[in-house]
């Protein structure tokens with residue numbers, strides 16, 4: 474057995490919640506990466522000697538564990554070869570497309586799988602080393618599905634939770650995976666396996682019954698050794714108050730007005746914000762918009778579509794192809810339909826600070842979120858959180874997890890371009906009363922279910938998972 478550490482709560486994720494930045498004087502610092510997850514977990518981590526295990530984002534980085542702003546961060550090194558095979562390969566060119574309905578064709582390579590196993594073992598060994606006796610370990614996402622089982626073997630005393638941020642595919646698609654049984658067994662090392670939606674939890678339980686042969690009942694799996702595993706939905710959310718506060722600030726309000734004036738003070742601003750990813754449905758969305766303009770439903774004189782595509786996974790081939798496709802599409806649409814000073818689409822391939830994101834959300838009359846498949850989609854919830862006047866319309870794909878909660882959005886099927894066009898027209902022509910009714914209901918949902926309540930619910934379930942364990946987290 475590995476020597477035990479002192480952390481009562483351990484988060485294991487592919488990335489640490491910091492980025493290394495080089496300042497103008499050449500010195501190097503860690504900068505906390507923005508994101509609801511870390512701010513939601515920060516309080517409970519501080520009161521429980523929490524530690525976060527993850528990669529620093531830099532190849533062959535051998536940084537020792539360090540404390541950043543009160544958080545204990547424990548780096549796991551990845552070599553350049555492992556980044557290629559484990560991260561870009563198996564995680565992002567095998568699992569990512571397979572789990573998103575095979576929107577792109579997943580590639581199966583045995584060397585990638587070997588790297589996935591090797592890297593997962595490294596994360597599990599690190600967690601085993603730093604977790605205190607009976608500690609809680611919470612493993613995150615598709616890059617680390619083997620960690621629960623590997624860790625369980627090293628440290629049977631731990632309570633282990635796993636949360637998958639992306640969809641879990643139907644049995645027919647998961648069946649393609651050559652290492653399907655190993656992945657299911659990897660996940661079964663956890664006491665609680667969490668998903669965004671209950672349908673995903675059901676897919677998992679069904680697969681365990683079919684492919685591993687364990688007994689199951691509803692959301693429970695019964696293992697031959699007497700242990701049980703619970704598969705449940707925990708829809709993730711955002712720091713709702715934080716977004717609203719930012720949106721209400723004077724500087725965001727000013728910036729939102731500047732954005733509209735920079736766009737030529739159009740009557741209607743539509744907005745899309747996504748990582749540049751083929752699952753996000755950017756292509757059909759822009760096509761729908763271009764047809765609406767070409768058909769004369771909207772004119773570039775008084776309306777514009779702002780599309781922000783944040784650079785993502787640029788070394789993975791499918792992402793390069795997508796970038797070229799979108800560049801070409803935007804160029805063609807603006808070439809055909811734009812006028813001097815009035816493009817049909819204002820396209821930016823760049824990432825922005827949170828402040829600018831909030832200003833964009835404030836500046837947009839209609840937010841258009843059209844993924845082919847998405848675990849949740851936080852952008853949709855962030856837009857809602859920023860619309861404190863109960864104005865603004867959300868057009869949302871029914872294939873985003875968020876559609877389960879944001880029922881009052883204009884729900885669309887991204888494969889149905891005409892349906893998408895109709896929804897955009899309806900949202901643009903809707904009476905203010907109708908817009909308010911819908912937005913109010915969505916705001917209630919997002920206010921009552923923020924990321925802190927998500928994290929607490931998960932940790933409470935994990936705490937309850939093994940009643941024989943007396944250890945409790947300090948609030």
Ligand code: GDG
Pocket residue numbers: 507638639709746747748783823824825826827830847848849850851852853855
């Ligand atoms: C995965 C799942 C699930 C984006 N561009 C910028 C920026 N962002 C922020 C957004 C939002 C986050 O990144 C993106 O989250 P999404 O949920 O929309 O999508 P994924 O990145 O695919 O996330 C997804 C999520 O995990 C959580 O479980 O919802 O389904 O795919 O918060 O605001 N933030 C800043 N600048 C940008 O340019 N500052």
